[in-house]
Amino acid sequence: MTPLDLTKLPDFLKTQRWFAGKAWPIKSVSVVDHVTMELGTCSFTLAIIEVIYELGNPERYQIMARQTPEGLVSALEDDDCVRAVFNLAREGRQVASGSGRVVGEWIASTDSGVALPDPLSVRRLNVEQSNTSLVLGERVIVKVIRKLEAGVNPEYEVGRFLATKTSFRATPQLVGALNLEGPGGATLALAHRFVPDAVDGWKYTLERLRQEKALGDGFLADMRDLGARLGELHKAFASAGPDDLAFSPEPLLQEDLQRWSASIVGELGVTLADAGRLHADLEGRRDGLIAYAKRLAQVAPSGQKIRIHGDLHLGQVLRSKDEWLFFDFEGEPSRSFTARREKYSALRDVAGMIRSFDYAEATVALEGGQPRGRVGPTRDAFLEGYRQAARGAAFLPDSDEAFNVMLRAFELEKLLYEVRYELANRPDWVRIPVEALLRMEDAQ
Numbered sequence: 001m002t003p004l005d006l007t008k009l010p011d012f013l014k015t016q017r018w019f020a021g022k023a024w025p026i027k028s029v030s031v032v033d034h035v036t037m038e039l040g041t042c043s044f045t046l047a048i049i050e051v052i053y054e055l056g057n058p059e060r061y062q063i064m065a066r067q068t069p070e071g072l073v074s075a076l077e078d079d080d081c082v083r084a085v086f087n088l089a090r091e092g093r094q095v096a097s098g099s100g101r102v103v104g105e106w107i108a109s110t111d112s113g114v115a116l117p118d119p120l121s122v123r124r125l126n127v128e129q130s131n132t133s134l135v136l137g138e139r140v141i142v143k144v145i146r147k148l149e150a151g152v153n154p155e156y157e158v159g160r161f162l163a164t165k166t167s168f169r170a171t172p173q174l175v176g177a178l179n180l181e182g183p184g185g186a187t188l189a190l191a192h193r194f195v196p197d198a199v200d201g202w203k204y205t206l207e208r209l210r211q212e213k214a215l216g217d218g219f220l221a222d223m224r225d226l227g228a229r230l231g232e233l234h235k236a237f238a239s240a241g242p243d244d245l246a247f248s249p250e251p252l253l254q255e256d257l258q259r260w261s262a263s264i265v266g267e268l269g270v271t272l273a274d275a276g277r278l279h280a281d282l283e284g285r286r287d288g289l290i291a292y293a294k295r296l297a298q299v300a301p302s303g304q305k306i307r308i309h310g311d312l313h314l315g316q317v318l319r320s321k322d323e324w325l326f327f328d329f330e331g332e333p334s335r336s337f338t339a340r341r342e343k344y345s346a347l348r349d350v351a352g353m354i355r356s357f358d359y360a361e362a363t364v365a366l367e368g369g370q371p372r373g374r375v376g377p378t379r380d381a382f383l384e385g386y387r388q389a390a391r392g393a394a395f396l397p398d399s400d401e402a403f404n405v406m407l408r409a410f411e412l413e414k415l416l417y418e419v420r421y422e423l424a425n426r427p428d429w430v431r432i433p434v435e436a437l438l439r440m441e442d443a444q
């Protein structure tokens with residue numbers, strides 16, 4: 001097989017949808033590890049490359065490509081190669097790499113439900129995404145992970161935990177994975193059950209808000225259900241035994257609350273410094289907002305820290321057959337894997353979803369002046385479902401007051417994250433979290 005022409009990599013990267021560094025001048029690209037894949041009719045190079053920019057931190061990416069006289073071509077454009085990559089996981093095969101090995105894994109306990117058609121069709125998911133997803137036989141969705149981080153991938157770890165250690169099924173089950181073991185170790189691909197005809201929660205909610213000026217009972221019942229499923233997800237996380245160190249619940253201590261509170265105050269400083277130039281009126285809210293974070297440090301500690309979803313919003317749930325399913329457990333993309341794997345208060349996920357209701361209402365209002373005021377009932381229904389499902393759980397704070405103070409502080413934390421996220425990615429959207437910050441009443 002012709003080796004890859006490394007001098008062509010920067011140009012190749014700039015044409016790839018998943019490449020996050022398009023705006024930055026590249027200084028150099030080097031290969032950290034590679035595998036020559038000779039898989040039946042398909043041959044290509046799987047390479048882990050490191051991109052060094054003129055400015056900023058280096059990034060690692062996975063490419064699966066082959067050299068042709070016309071230039072580099074992605075192997076995933078070839079259906080046979082997609083099937084061959086999938087079969088590495090399906091058959092639990094191993095292939096040596098330059099400094100480690102690629103290990104395929106098929107999760108036996110979920111196998112029985114995945115009857116794959118033969119021949120196995122391949123469909124590319126043409127959506128804006130930071131990875132590359134392919135649907136096989138309309139039964140399995142394989143996500144080839146592009147930007148690689150150091151450490152254990154939370155989406156792999158959580159998917160494996162839920163599929164093998166719990167009976168929680170409100171999620172497309174993880175059925176297989178490809179991991180690179182060795183010095184450049186990383187999760188390379190994940191295979192989940194594909195949910196046909198699913199609509200994501202964001203599209204679903206926007207549609208309902210567009211149609212229903214006054215929210216109907218059906219929509220509020222769906223939101224109650226969403227809350228209940230989240231309560232069950234948290235109960236599944238909290239069910240880990242004491243030997244499962246990555247998942248077992250831990251007591252929530254005063255120092256946790258103090259650490260989280262200090263971190264929110266720090267994020268407030270950074271965020272107002274960035275956003276304050278565009279939205280001068282935010283500065284006047286600084287003290288009022290700091291009070292929310294400070295109240296968090298004064299709460300009497302109760303409940304537990306558990307593993308959580310970590311980046312929960314309406315785009316991270318699917319609606320299919322009148323059921324909600326949670327997916328994409330990779331956590332907030334801007335944080336390190338270590339930070340995303342930390343145990344936290346479950347209320348952080350609750351706050352994330354509540355923020356999404358405000359985003360949905362603001363989006364519909366911007367489209368054509370639909371009335372405001374629908375976040376409150378949506379939030380109430382969602383919280384009612386959550387509290388009912390999680391009632392008596394050891395991970396929840398032991399008083400309503402602590403519940404509310406913590407929830408408000410995590411809503412503020414998410415709002416600040418959203419301001420930074422929007423400034424970096426979608427400046428036109430920054431007004432949504434900024435306006436919500438301006439609306440926050442003074443903490444009691």
Ligand SMILES: Nc1ncnc2c1ncn2[C@@H]1O[C@H](COP(=O)(O)OP(=O)(O)O)[C@@H](O)[C@H]1O
Binds near residue numbers: 194
């Ligand atoms: N199991 C699944 N079944 C059906 N559709 C899915 C499934 N998982 C993901 N999707 C769809 O694929 C899109 C991209 O998946 P996601 O895991 O969010 O990729 P990325 O992390 O690259 O953004 C999602 O927005 C969703 O619409």
Ligand SMILES: O=P(O)(O)O[C@H]1O[C@H](CO)[C@@H](O[C@H]2O[C@H](CO)[C@@H](O)[C@H](O)[C@H]2O)[C@H](O)[C@H]1O
Binds near residue numbers: 311313315332333359
């Ligand atoms: O889905 P990702 O893991 O990439 O999450 C990131 O992008 C989200 C936007 O796509 C962002 O979510 C924010 O916008 C949503 C509407 O597009 C809204 O529903 C969310 O509530 C809001 O936070 C998310 O924060 C970011 O991590």
